[in-house]
Structures are given as C-alpha cells and as structure tokens.
Amino acid sequence: MSDTNALEVLIQSLRCLPGVGVKSAQRMAFHLLQHNRAGAETLARALNEATHSIQHCALCHTFTQAEVCATCLDERRDTSKLCVVETPADQSAVERTGAYKGLYFVLMGKLSPLDGIGPKDIGLKKLFDRALDGTVHEVILATNFTAEGEATAHVIAEGLKGRGLQLTRLARGVPVGSELEYVDLGTIAHALVDRR
Amino acid sequence: MSDTNALEVLIQSLRCLPGVGVKSAQRMAFHLLQHNRAGAETLARALNEATHSIQHCALCHTFTQAEVCATCLDERRDTSKLCVVETPADQSAVERTGAYKGLYFVLMGKLSPLDGIGPKDIGLKKLFDRALDGTVHEVILATNFTAEGEATAHVIAEGLKGRGLQLTRLARGVPVGSELEYVDLGTIAHALVDRR
Numbered sequence: 001m002s003d004t005n006a007l008e009v010l011i012q013s014l015r016c017l018p019g020v021g022v023k024s025a026q027r028m029a030f031h032l033l034q035h036n037r038a039g040a041e042t043l044a045r046a047l048n049e050a051t052h053s054i055q056h057c058a059l060c061h062t063f064t065q066a067e068v069c070a071t072c073l074d075e076r077r078d079t080s081k082l083c084v085v086e087t088p089a090d091q092s093a094v095e096r097t098g099a100y101k102g103l104y105f106v107l108m109g110k111l112s113p114l115d116g117i118g119p120k121d122i123g124l125k126k127l128f129d130r131a132l133d134g135t136v137h138e139v140i141l142a143t144n145f146t147a148e149g150e151a152t153a154h155v156i157a158e159g160l161k162g163r164g165l166q167l168t169r170l171a172r173g174v175p176v177g178s179e180l181e182y183v184d185l186g187t188i189a190h191a192l193v194d195r196r
Numbered sequence: 197m198s199d200t201n202a203l204e205v206l207i208q209s210l211r212c213l214p215g216v217g218v219k220s221a222q223r224m225a226f227h228l229l230q231h232n233r234a235g236a237e238t239l240a241r242a243l244n245e246a247t248h249s250i251q252h253c254a255l256c257h258t259f260t261q262a263e264v265c266a267t268c269l270d271e272r273r274d275t276s277k278l279c280v281v282e283t284p285a286d287q288s289a290v291e292r293t294g295a296y297k298g299l300y301f302v303l304m305g306k307l308s309p310l311d312g313i314g315p316k317d318i319g320l321k322k323l324f325d326r327a328l329d330g331t332v333h334e335v336i337l338a339t340n341f342t343a344e345g346e347a348t349a350h351v352i353a354e355g356l357k358g359r360g361l362q363l364t365r366l367a368r369g370v371p372v373g374s375e376l377e378y379v380d381l382g383t384i385a386h387a388l389v390d391r392r
Contacts, residue, residue, distance in 0.1 A: 009242045014239065016232055016239060019220065030284060031213070036212055037247045040246070041244070046210075047243075050205070050225070050229060108230055
C-alpha cells in the first residue's frame with residue numbers, strides 16, 4: 001500500500017478525533033472509501049463550515065455562529081440567574097429538563113491541574129466579569145460531581161465570595177427511580193447530610 | 197443551541213463514521229472546535245483528497261491512487277500466486293509477515309447474506325477473471341476464519357473448481373506461542389484433523 005499516500009494521510013488525520021486509535025482510523029477510512037464517499041464529502045464540508053463559522057458567544061462562551069448565542073438573546077429568560085456548566089452537552093442536559101429559565105455560562109472545560117488546565121484555560125476571568133456585570137444575582141454551580149468538577153466549583157465559589165452574589169450548587173442526592181440498596185454509599189451519605 | 201446550525205450539521209456528519217453514535221459525535225465535535233481546529237481542517241482536506249483521488253486497482257481491487265497499485269506493478273513478485281483477502285488491512289497483515297511474495301486480490305468485503313451482501317457486491321466476477329487470466333497457477337484463500345469468511349472462501353473455491361488452478365486455504369491450527377490448555381476446543385479439533 002506504499003502508493004496510497006492519500007489513504008495514509010486520511011488514516012493519520014482521523015486520529016485527531018478523540019478515542020480513535022490507528023485500528024479504528026483504518027476501519028473508518030476503509031468504510032468511508034468503500035461504502036460512503038458522499039458521507040465523507042459531507043463530513044469534509046461540515047468540518048470546514050464549522051471551523052470557519054463557529055466561535056464563542058460573547059456572553060456565555062458557548063459555541064455559536066453569531067456574536068451572541070440565541071439563549072443569551074432570548075428576552076423571556078431570567079437574566080438574574082447564571083448557571084455555570086462545563087460543556088455545551090451539559091448545558092443541553094439542563095436545558096432539556098425544562099426546569100431552568102435563567103442564563104448560562106459554559107466553561108468549555110474544567111480545572112485539571114494534572115492535564116495542565118488552569119483557571120486561564122477555562123475562561124474564569126470572563127466568567128467573573130460576566131457574573132459581576134450587575135444583572136446577575138444568583139450563580140448556580142452546575143459543574144460535574146467529579147473531582148475536577150468539584151474543584152472547579154470550589155475555585156469559582158472562592159472567586160465570587162463576598163461580592164453580593166448568591167452562590168448555589170446543584171443538589172447532591174439519590175437519583176430519581178433508584179433503590180437505596182443499589183446506590184453507592186457516598187451518595188447516600190451526602191443525601192443524609194443534605195436531607196430536608 | 198438552536199442557532200448553532202453548523203455545529204449540529206457537524207455532529208450529524210460525524211455519525212457517518214462507523215461506531216460513532218450521537219454522544220461520541222458530540223464529544224468529537226466539541227473536542228475539535230475547542231482544542232484542535234487545525235486538526236479538523238487537516239481532516240477535511242484529507243477527506244476531500246482521498247475521496248477524489250483514491251480508486252480501486254485495476255488488477256487487485258485494493259485502494260490506490262494510480263491505475264494499478266504498486267504491489268501489482270512490483271516485478272520481483274511471483275505472478276503465479278494470488279492471495280485472496282477481505283480487506284486492505286488483512287493484506288497489510290499478510291504483507292508484514294514477509295512470508296509471501298505473490299500477488300493479491302482484495303475483495304473489499306465478504307459475503308454476508310444477512311446484510312444483503314452477495315457475490316456481486318464483493319466483485320467475485322472480477323476475481324474470477326483475474327484468477328483465470330492465464331498467469332495465475334495457485335489461488336490462496338486467505339479470507340477470515342469467521343462464518344462469513346469461510347462462506348466466502350467456499351463460494352470462491354466452488355467458482356474456480358475444475359479450471360486447472362491449485363486452490364489452497366490458510367492453515368487452521370494452534371496459534372504460535374499458545375498453550376493447549378487455553379486454546380478453544382474447535383481450534384484444537386481442527387489442528388488434530390489437519391496434523392502433519
């Protein structure tokens with residue numbers, strides 16, 4: 001296969017996708033070339049379009065093609081609440097609950113000192129400016145309940161403490177529909193402490 | 197995220213990759229946009245280049261950018277032997293052994309009636325023409341030792357029977373370096389039958 005240079009370049013390029021090693025990349029390249037060249041061309045166009053047109057929302061930092069995203073522009077939203085999430089996927093999960101009508105700030109990551117990701121890399125400065133711009137009264141910390149997510153919430157809480165903002169964190173507890181017998185002990189302990 | 201049309205198009209387009217569902221596609225899209233836009237652009241270029249320049253070798257049916265691939269053009273190869281494999285990855289595995297100096301025919305698939313893949317879809321006609329072009333004396337069936345691979349080998353053997361060709365199949369047996377205790381019984385049974 002020494003003359004199939006374009007094929008090897010394609011296999012190498014596919015490895016930039018997260019979770020794709022050399023075997024998966026080979027399988028993907030063969031599949032696209034053999035069964036779905038139209039899909040490959042569509043993907044190429046979508047990649048070009050996305051890298052050239054998608055930027056970060058000036059207010060909430062999520063991905064958008066406009067200066068400010070549709071959620072931030074929506075006038076029916078409660079501008080006094082700001083929900084801080086790690087990724088657009090997390091934002092979308094909160095949004096799908098239908099239980100929240102405020103605005104968001106999307107960190108696009110989390111503090112992770114082991115991976116060299118510090119406060120500057122996840123735009124904490126931008127978050128602090130946004131939270132202190134006068135319109136926000138409550139900041140809801142909805143980072144994940146992992147070690148990094150908790151650390152991120154802690155750093156944000158420290159940074160915003162004593163600035164007249166109400167700081168809240170998503171409730172920790174037993175998931176809906178679960179039986180205590182099968183819930184992990186740390187979760188039950190937290191649910192006991194936070195009982196109401 | 198209703199205004200991020202390019203993002204949703206990208207997520208949908210990534211799902212054309214085998215083994216990528218909606219969650220993986222989201223993760224890939226976010227990763228590329230957040231951490232590796234250069235990689236995304238390289239991938240788009242590689243996809244375009246590959247879909248436009250890669251075709252099938254006129255002789256062995258593998259992927260190549262030329263009319264005939266480098267392996268088929270290599271004059272040091274034994275043109276009397278033709279090794280039939282399912283995919284370019286299989287061909288590359290045989291090639292890396294260094295134990296084979298003949299030519300190849302790459303089916304680019306296998307018979308799989310359940311998936312609607314019949315003899316026409318894997319170019320058996322082209323293989324028969326190639327095997328009967330007068331230069332080939334031995335056809336080595338190196339399809340995989342799966343149900344579909346065995347069926348494919350059987351159909352090819354039936355099609356070429358009685359045409360003056362020597363038809364061989366890769367030996368089945370105990371893998372190098374393995375202990376009998378841990379080898380599956382079907383393999384040991386085959387190794388017993390094919391003992392020499």
